[in-house]
Amino acid sequence: MHGRPKRETTATPVHPAGSAVTWIDASHAVVARTEAAGTVTVETIRHETAPGEMDTFLARVAHEIGDRDRVVIMGPGSMRTALEREYVTIYHRPDRLLDVEPAGPVTADELIARVRDLGDGT
Numbered sequence: 001m002h003g004r005p006k007r008e009t010t011a012t013p014v015h016p017a018g019s020a021v022t023w024i025d026a027s028h029a030v031v032a033r034t035e036a037a038g039t040v041t042v043e044t045i046r047h048e049t050a051p052g053e054m055d056t057f058l059a060r061v062a063h064e065i066g067d068r069d070r071v072v073i074m075g076p077g078s079m080r081t082a083l084e085r086e087y088v089t090i091y092h093r094p095d096r097l098l099d100v101e102p103a104g105p106v107t108a109d110e111l112i113a114r115v116r117d118l119g120d121g122t
Contacts, residue, residue, distance in 0.1 A: 032111035
């Protein structure tokens with residue numbers, strides 16, 4: 001056979017990791033997310049930048065959420081909407097935002113329960 005040898009390639013599909021539930025306000029955000037091992041981690045991100053640097057805070061929170069299949073964002077209206085926009089700007093996947101809903105402060109345990117429910121597909 002003449003010509004170029006036929007190359008075989010295999011690609012491993014890249015899939016986003018499970019789910020994340022976030023509660024955010026102007027001073028901090030709490031992110032609960034599933035990990036590959038099936039565990040749930042919870043991170044608190046404090047808004048330590050100047051008031052005019054809200055974009056930096058939102059980007060940090062969006063990166064903490066990560067590229068997930070299912071994302072729920074909770075908190076006061078303007079912060080919730082701002083984080084939703086930042087997430088879509090970074091990951092270009094608005095379809096992964098299941099809920100963006102108002103909520104008063106929630107506990108880490110409540111976020112963990114919610115992210116576990118999402119992991120079950122509920």
